[in-house]
Amino acid sequence: MYRRGQERILLGYALPIAVKMKEILEMCSAVKRVSLAGSIRRRKETIGDADILVTSGEPLKVMDYFVTLPQVNRVIAQGETKSTVFLSNDFKVDLRVVEERSFGAALQYFTGSKEHNIELRELALKKGWKLSEYDLEDKKSGRILAGKDEKSIYNALDLNYIEPELREKRGEIKTALEGKLPRLVGYDEVRGDLHVHTEWSDGFNSIQEMAMEAKRLGLEYIAVCDHSETLRIAHGLPGEDLLRQLEEVRKINSEIEGFTVLQGVEVNIKTDGSLDIEDQILNEMDIVIASIHSGFKQSREQVTDRLLTAIHNEYVNVIGHPTGRLINRREPYQVDLPKVFEAAAEQDVFMEINAFPNRLDLSDIHSQNARDSSVKLIIGSDAHKIDQLGFIELGIAVARRGWLRPEDVCNTLTVKELKKVLKR
Numbered sequence: 001m002y003r004r005g006q007e008r009i010l011l012g013y014a015l016p017i018a019v020k021m022k023e024i025l026e027m028c029s030a031v032k033r034v035s036l037a038g039s040i041r042r043r044k045e046t047i048g049d050a051d052i053l054v055t056s057g058e059p060l061k062v063m064d065y066f067v068t069l070p071q072v073n074r075v076i077a078q079g080e081t082k083s084t085v086f087l088s089n090d091f092k093v094d095l096r097v098v099e100e101r102s103f104g105a106a107l108q109y110f111t112g113s114k115e116h117n118i119e120l121r122e123l124a125l126k127k128g129w130k131l132s133e134y135d136l137e138d139k140k141s142g143r144i145l146a147g148k149d150e151k152s153i154y155n156a157l158d159l160n161y162i163e164p165e166l167r168e169k170r171g172e173i174k175t176a177l178e179g180k181l182p183r184l185v186g187y188d189e190v191r192g193d194l195h196v197h198t199e200w201s202d203g204f205n206s207i208q209e210m211a212m213e214a215k216r217l218g219l220e221y222i223a224v225c226d227h228s229e230t231l232r233i234a235h236g237l238p239g240e241d242l243l244r245q246l247e248e249v250r251k252i253n254s255e256i257e258g259f260t261v262l263q264g265v266e267v268n269i270k271t272d273g274s275l276d277i278e279d280q281i282l283n284e285m286d287i288v289i290a291s292i293h294s295g296f297k298q299s300r301e302q303v304t305d306r307l308l309t310a311i312h313n314e315y316v317n318v319i320g321h322p323t324g325r326l327i328n329r330r331e332p333y334q335v336d337l338p339k340v341f342e343a344a345a346e347q348d349v350f351m352e353i354n355a356f357p358n359r360l361d362l363s364d365i366h367s368q369n370a371r372d373s374s375v376k377l378i379i380g381s382d383a384h385k386i387d388q389l390g391f392i393e394l395g396i397a398v399a400r401r402g403w404l405r406p407e408d409v410c411n412t413l414t415v416k417e418l419k420k421v422l423k424r
């Protein structure tokens, strides 16, 4: 709890809590509309606190309902339009009640980012308008141009709608003015999860259980990528076990309908860049993810060379969690990413967006850089148990924040198309 007080909270921890609070507020009869706002709506990798907006004709009733919820541990402030509480898990939530006619303007304002909003307000000013949390107003005539819904604010300013994930002042307003914003990969467009572990290495569920749960979540395929031999701490598998696992995967595939388990491995990139599973066995796999799990202190040159050597191994499909960072715990290793991306593009090797809450690497900006270098990305939850499969959503958020389109992300392919691109 002390550490949590010092640090920003991981999106993967905060988002389910915020979504739950939203659902609870929707159950209040005095509440009309509810939306998350702030950095959580922009799906930033870490967040400070949760912002929730509601509309209501009876704000006092809403506030009473909110501050007396059993999830609330401490009430910091209770007002007519704004209340702040700490939940029992030490998580701060701000609730604002706004008027229906201002809902869009308030949502825009409280979603941020601050930098994005400043640029947007300047754009309004140039037209002689004023943008506030209440509305977009013509200063001279006092006429209200927009305010009730968010889209109409952007449209009134001659902009295409800008998705919350893009509102970071990274050129999105200029690009929207030109009408050139990318069509972002949708949360419902990812067909499969390309990095999961099972009880064969350090996971907690069987292949069958992971597959059934992924299917229940609406996915069409998963890639089982257990650890390889030298990762002892994670019960890494030697080559012969991977072949035994392949037998089981074949059996499961013959039993499940409308779903495919791909046989893969998360192979270790050793300190000299070689892999700890022989080519002959890698050749049997549907997908090979090569990752660094040791030697983080090597020089930038050494780490870069290691990754380049792995990329040039003709059996490698993906570089897993390509910067090795653990948010709030471990800095990324030193690596020349532009050089890595260049080699990956040339060798048709993909970069992973690892969706595990404290990894999320490649980051949004690095994903965008990879795409700009013609590298394709894959998203993997790195789930070690069935209730971690939902992490995939966090990876999609990173992709969207990195301006990625469906065609930039291999998980949008059908299993048949995917198998084709995995053949090097």
Ligand SMILES: [Zn+2]
Residues within 6 Å of the ligand: 266, 291, 293, 320, 321
């Ligand atoms: Zn790993």
Ligand SMILES: [Zn+2]
Residues within 6 Å of the ligand: 195, 197, 266, 382
């Ligand atoms: Zn993994």
